[in-house]
Amino acid sequence: MSVRRRVQGGLTDVVGHLLDASEVSLSVLRRDGDVVEIDPGTVTAAKVVPAAPVRAGWEVPHLTPEEMQRMCWAGWPAREHEMLGDWALRAHGGITGRANSAMAVGEPGRPLADALAAVAGWYTARGLPPLLQLPLTDPANDSMHDLGWERLHVTLVQVAPIVKLLDGAPEPTLRAVVEPAPSADWRSVMHDLDVDVERHVAILTGPPVVGFATLYAGTNPLVIGRVSVEGQWCGITSVDVVPTMRRRGLGSEVMSVLLRWAQDHGATSSYLQVRAVNAPALRLYAGLGYATHHPYGYWGLTDSDG
Numbered sequence: 001m002s003v004r005r006r007v008q009g010g011l012t013d014v015v016g017h018l019l020d021a022s023e024v025s026l027s028v029l030r031r032d033g034d035v036v037e038i039d040p041g042t043v044t045a046a047k048v049v050p051a052a053p054v055r056a057g058w059e060v061p062h063l064t065p066e067e068m069q070r071m072c073w074a075g076w077p078a079r080e081h082e083m084l085g086d087w088a089l090r091a092h093g094g095i096t097g098r099a100n101s102a103m104a105v106g107e108p109g110r111p112l113a114d115a116l117a118a119v120a121g122w123y124t125a126r127g128l129p130p131l132l133q134l135p136l137t138d139p140a141n142d143s144m145h146d147l148g149w150e151r152l153h154v155t156l157v158q159v160a161p162i163v164k165l166l167d168g169a170p171e172p173t174l175r176a177v178v179e180p181a182p183s184a185d186w187r188s189v190m191h192d193l194d195v196d197v198e199r200h201v202a203i204l205t206g207p208p209v210v211g212f213a214t215l216y217a218g219t220n221p222l223v224i225g226r227v228s229v230e231g232q233w234c235g236i237t238s239v240d241v242v243p244t245m246r247r248r249g250l251g252s253e254v255m256s257v258l259l260r261w262a263q264d265h266g267a268t269s270s271y272l273q274v275r276a277v278n279a280p281a282l283r284l285y286a287g288l289g290y291a292t293h294h295p296y297g298y299w300g301l302t303d304s305d306g
Contacts, residue, residue, distance in 0.1 A: 066105035075235035077206035085109030101131040158290040185221040234262035
């Protein structure tokens with residue numbers, strides 16, 4: 001959407017994904033990850049605008065949001081899942097939202113209200129807060145509030161071709177090691193590793209083809225990342241830098257290592273997922289050449305602790 005509004009001194013446009021619209025506020029997610037709250041009384045015009053064209057040579061194989069969500073699921077598998085029509089109910093002991101949410105893509109095989117009730121019951125029976133992962137392009141978003149659910153946050157799925165990402169990428173200045181499982185050094189850098197380490201590691205090592213990169217200065221691990229390969233696609237996750245070494249380009253270095261490893265294992269295209277509010281990560285990935293494929297939201301019951 002492009003929303004034109006009155007501000008002090010004139011008019012300004014806000015361009016991005018429309019998250020919510022009510023009588024008191026419009027919420028627009030901009031490309032840089034900022035969510036702008038707009039007073040409807042200041043709006044002078046609004047229109048739907050087409051997505052920015054893909055740069056020549058940066059095309060990736062076409063996947064719908066539903067297909068891409070399933071690709072992301074393959075790269076982050078949960079211990080337990082059950083199908084509800086096309087929807088996938090996933091649980092892994094509460095470790096990460098991706099592995100403990102219903103992937104609501106396609107048709108659930110029953111009316112939306114009944115499907116949401118089934119989702120709530122499935123997670124409640126496992127002692128987990130009901131959580132739903134829903135692309136913002138899905139019309140079901142329009143009914144979620146009325147059915148007792150609230151959007152908790154938004155994540156962007158971004159994509160880029162590996163050959164373009166690596167074109168001109170500098171060689172890493174640090175010693176790089178890629179292993180089939182997260183080493184003690186790798187784990188020491190990951191800031192959000194769950195207290196139930198082994199159960200979390202079970203998610204990380206779940207895909208058939210997966211690599212864990214650690215970059216060292218001497219014997220000190222400074223930056224890590226994880227990559228899984230699903231056919232011609234690879235998914236990048238868990239990029240982390242020790243706090244004292246951030247903003248020095250190490251994120252770009254580990255991305256280069258991960259992408260080269262994935263390319264060696266047959267991948268040609270890359271995807272990643274990043275919170276819409278994570279502006280530093282969005283700047284890093286935009287600088288590398290990633291473009292947003294689609295956004296999705298997490299929804300929780302309004303009377304749920306989740």
